[in-house]
Amino acid sequence: MAHFTKATSVKDWLNQRLAIEKVEKVLASEYWIPKNINFLWAMGMVLVVTFVFLLVSGLFLLMYYQANIETAFYSVNFTIMREVDFGWLWRHVHGVAASVVFLIMYIHMFTGIYYGSYKKGREMIWISGMLLFITFSAEAFSGYMLPWGQMSYWAGMVITNLFSGGSLHADGLVEWIRGDYVPAQAFLTRFFMLHVVLLPLAIIGLIGLHFAALRIPHVNNQDGEELDFEAESKKYLAGDKAGSKVMRFANDFMSKDMMVVGVYLIFFFYLVFYNYGFAMDPVNFDPADGLKTPTHIYPEWYFLWSYEILRPFSIDIGLIAFAFAQVIFIFLPFLDRSPNSVPANRRGLFKFWFWGMLVDMIILTSMGKLPPEGIFSTIGLIAALVFIAMWIVLPLITKNEKQVQGEIDEK
Amino acid sequence: MKNKEPIILAVVVFFTLVLYYLVEPYAHHVMHKQIASENFVYADLPAIEKQGDVARGAQLVMGVGACVGCHSINVVGLAPVMDAVTSAKGYGVNPPDLSNVGVIYDEKFLAHLIKNPIEALKVEHKYGGATGLTHPMMAFSGAGGDLDQELADMVAYLKSIAMKQEEVTPKIAFELACGRCHAVNYEKWTQIGTKPNFKDEKDALAFDIQTLEYADSLKGYLGIVPADLSMYIRSRGEHYISTFMENPQNYLKGTAMPRVGVSAESAEKVIEYLKDAGDTKRAQREEVGKSVMIYSIIFAIFALLWKKEVWKDLH
Known part of the structure; x- marks a missing residue:
């Protein structure tokens, strides 16, 4: 057993038992971050802030929400929106944050792809991040069921139907997932459970894994330069703060994080109060009605690209393409065969791959919302084929990529 | 080192805005019919040029016009003969009290409504002509004089007894224009009136049964029980509701919903009422x-x- 002495202060008392000074060093003051980064590196903190908004607003909503198909819509649109003090505010914050969190996640992902932050020991950061993305998607979908509006009901119907596997006709599986032949009480209650307990637990666990995965390889930098964190941090601690290539997480990097968060909050609250329509679909303000199919059924914007990969094909091929799109990003660290971990603009063909993928996903997203008619379905089909083709050629173009020096341009 | 942050920010903002534009304004533009407001001028109805005379209008409304055979005019002491539920059994819908129609409805529309309800309400596909069905409100074929003059007289009378424009509340406008067919649960509005807070559950249930009976008549009249409008301001939006009121046939060809015929001012009041309900x-x-x-x-x-x-x- 460790030897304990009479504490000289509260801090000392805690230090002997919890090693708080050491913990603080490991997590903050001696957690070393490269200096050569830009504001895109703050997206992690922006996501943490948004997640906290979701969590806190969700707790308040949970106090009044009723997971019952007879009263769910009323509890959201009457009780929370009209009766509860500031209930409308919590709902708008929750709805807008749920949408914006995906925008930030996509920016975060494409930042990682652009700077090659999934290679050279950073594979687990990428994989845990993609697992978070998938869990967040499930969380968003399950949450969308809860107001029990028309879009909740019909999106629930369409998405759970996918599990019948087309020609496999696994209707038993669909019924098992729904707990009924159609979305009804059993369906709502289980999605409620998933949304407020199981998935948030999984998300919090995965966030822990995502952070832990950063610990050993450290954060990447703008030039993909391999830093000697040991030596650079010694330089910093010796007083050469300006000469060292690294800085403390707190307060050095955190001050920049907070600056970006500050700008982000202006944008976020502008959306919450003045431009929330994109996050709260009008169709979902009609109560669920199993006998009235809405004219257009579409998922929230962040699912549209993968929805569009499903849609232009026949059911079986569509499902295979859809499944492919859902998982393929996880394998990026292994499909990119190039030894270079530098920004995409210095990587030959990969540069075109990166911008092509970004543009293709934006095209898929917009076609996913438009009705699948005429030119829109043609564009959607081409964009879906391009998406698949790009992933197939990725190993080929990256295998022959010329090695570039990870040098920094000191201009 | 060169600071690349402004250009990076510009790239992020650019792609975000393109995405937003395509998914929101553009997609909705493609998915939904664009119908511009006609400012409630009812251009399809010819103008009535005559100056109305209130006294003669009163005689016509009470006499040859036979309005009070079905309509009450509370403001001059003509109470309804039957309650709303019984009326609806006979007519399909409870005929409105005429006290304030002169201020809620457009005057040109009112004149044409009296003259030819089927045309004014745009329900030719349901009544008259080939359908062989008679509209519950009879057309007024004139008292023997100049028809346009008589119409102008009746409208002048209806306007003279109505409350002033500035006294019209959102609730009054909504009740007369929409409330006899549409319930607004979140405002406790039913098609037969605001549901009171009953002490006795028996009374509350009795009221509900009355409402259901009324709804049955509506269903016979219109084919469905018209939707509850509590959240329509969020599900349909101001522009849609306003232009739908102006002419439901523009959006839903063949719908049983008649043209409402409200004035532009009343339409604004109706919208305000729906905002109070759904965007409180x-x-x-x-x-x-x-x-x-x-x-x-x-x-x-x-x-x-x-x-x-x-x-x-x-x-």
Whole structure:
């Protein structure tokens, strides 16, 4: 057993038992971050802030929400929106944050792809991040069921139907997932459970894994330069703060994080109060009605690209393409065969791959919302084929990529 | 080292805006019919040029016009003969009390409604002509004089007994224009009136049964029980509701819903009523929004200053 002495202060008392000074060093003051980064590196903190908004607003909503198909819509649109003090505010914050969190996640992902932050020991950061993305998607979908509006009901119907596997006709599986032949009480209650307990637990666990995965390889930098964190941090601690290539997480990097968060909050609250329509679909303000199919059924914007990969094909091929799109990003660290971990603009063909993928996903997203008619379905089909083709050629173009020096341009 | 952040920010903002434009304004533009407001002028109905005479109008409304055979006029002491539920059994819908029709409805529309309800209400596909069905409201074929003059007289009378424009509340406008067919649960409005707070559950249930009976008559009249409008301001939006009221056939060809015929001012009141029902906290949202924006900007300024302070030593 460790030897304990009479504490000289509260801090000392805690230090002997919890090693708080050491913990603080490991997590903050001696957690070393490269200096050569830009504001895109703050997206992690922006996501943490948004997640906290979701969590806190969700707790308040949970106090009044009723997971019952007879009263769910009323509890959201009457009780929370009209009766509860500031209930409308919590709902708008929750709805807008749920949408914006995906925008930030996509920016975060494409930042990682652009700077090659999934290679050279950073594979687990990428994989845990993609697992978070998938869990967040499930969380968003399950949450969308809860107001029990028309879009909740019909999106629930369409998405759970996918599990019948087309020609496999696994209707038993669909019924098992729904707990009924159609979305009804059993369906709502289980999605409620998933949304407020199981998935948030999984998300919090995965966030822990995502952070832990950063610990050993450290954060990447703008030039993909391999830093000697040991030596650079010694330089910093010796007083050469300006000469060292690294800085403390707190307060050095955190001050920049907070600056970006500050700008982000202006944008976020502008959306919450003045431009929330994109996050709260009008169709979902009609109560669920199993006998009235809405004219257009579409998922929230962040699912549209993968929805569009499903849609232009026949059911079986569509499902295979859809499944492919859902998982393929996880394998990026292994499909990119190039030894270079530098920004995409210095990587030959990969540069075109990166911008092509970004543009293709934006095209898929917009076609996913438009009705699948005429030119829109043609564009959607081409964009879906391009998406698949790009992933197939990725190993080929990256295998022959010329090695570039990870040098920094000191201009 | 060159600072690339402005260009990076520009790239992020550019792609975000393109995405937003395609998914929101553009997609909705493609998916939904664009119908411009006609400003409630009812251009398809010819203008009635004659000057109306209130006294003669009163005689016509009470006499040859036979309006009071079905309609009550509470403001001049003509109470309804039957309650709403019984009336609806006979007519399909409870005929409106005429006290305030002169202010809620457009005057040209009113004149044409009296003259030819099927045309004014745009329900040719349901009544008259080939359908062989008679509209519950009879057309007024004239008292023997100049028809346009008689119509102008009747409208003048109806306007003379109505309340002033500035006295019209959103609730009064809504009840007369929409409320005999549409319920608004969140405002406790039913098609037979505001549901009172009953002490006795028996009374509450009795009221509900009356409402259901009324709804049955509506179903016979219109084919369905018209939708509850509580959340329509969020599910349909102001522009849609306003232009739908102007002419439902523009959106839903063949719908049983008649043209409402309200004046532009009344339409605004109706919209306000629906905002009170479905977007109740809009004033508070504006107010809180302003404070939160100011707070966010101050937070961002302090965060920027803190960053500058901390990074002073890092360069």
